[in-house]
Structure formats: C-alpha cells, structure tokens
Amino acid sequence: MLTIVGERIRYLRKNRGMxxxxxxxxxxxxxxxxxxxxxxxxxxxxxxLERIISALNIIPEExxxxxxxxxxxxxxxxxxxxxxxxxxxxxxxxxxxQNLVFxxxxxxxxxxxx
Numbered sequence: 147m148l149t150i151v152g153e154r155i156r157y158l159r160k161n162r163g164m165x166x167x168x169x170x171x172x173x174x175x176x177x178x179x180x181x182x183x184x185x186x187x188x189x190x191x192x193x194x195l196e197r198i199i200s201a202l203n204i205i206p207e208e209x210x211x212x213x214x215x216x217x218x219x220x221x222x223x224x225x226x227x228x229x230x231x232x233x234x235x236x237x238x239x240x241x242x243x244q245n246l247v248f249x250x251x252x253x254x255x256x257x258x259x260x
Contacts, residue, residue: 149186151195154209156184158202161226172201203233 159169159180166180173180173194182188183198190198199206211222232240 148189151190151209152184152186152188154211155180155198155202157223158204158208158226159184161223162202162230164202169198169201173197 159166165177166184167177170177170180174197175194179188183190183194195206195209199209232243235243
C-alpha cells in the first residue's frame with residue numbers, strides 16, 4: 147500500500163508541475179521526507195496524507211487509484227491535465243470549452259462512423 151500511495155503522490159505531484167521541495171513546503175515537510183513517501187519508504191500518518199491531498203488539490207480517492215495498464219495510465223494523465231487547466235478558469239469559460247469539446251466529439255463521431 148505504501149508503494150501504491152507513494153507512486154500516486156509522485157504522479158499527481160509531477161502532473162501538477164510541482165517539485166518534491168514545493169510539495170514539501172506546502173505541507174510543512176522536508177523534500178527528503180516527500181521523496182521517502184514517494185518511494186514507499188515512509189509510513190505516513192493520515193494527517194500528513196490529508197495535507198498532501200489538500201496541497202495537490204485532489205480528492206482522497208485519487209491517491210488510491212492504481213494503474214491498470216499503460217493505455218489507461220496515459221489516458222488518465224491527459225484527462226487530469228485537462229481538468230487542472232479547466233480548474234483555473236471561471237464557469238463561463240468552462241461552459242464555452244465544454245460546448246467546443248462536445249462539438250469536436252460530434253465531428254469525430256460523424257467522421258469515424260462513415
């Protein structure tokens with residue numbers, strides 16, 4: 147379990163463009179301790195895990211997701227990156243982007259169903 151949680155924390159941290167040092171600063175832990183967590187060497191408390199979840203701006207379930215295969219991992223990574231970018235936008239912009247995405251998907255569906 148420590149390895150799974152550590153790998154997920156590393157993945158989520160990197161996907162957010164954060165260094166171990168930056169994450170450590172946000173949660174009040176040294177970079178070396180963050181590295182130990184990510185390598186599955188540190189048995190972290192629930193309090194520490196909660197602070198990491200908050201610093202990464204994720205929901206707790208995301209820490210316990212495991213990679214099923216490489217394709218799903220890449221897909222999940224890209225969806226997470228899109229979600230991060232959207233979270234920086236206001237609701238009106240998100241609605242516009244949503245409409246654009248739906249229009250693009252309709253065009254793909256029409257193209258590939260021929």
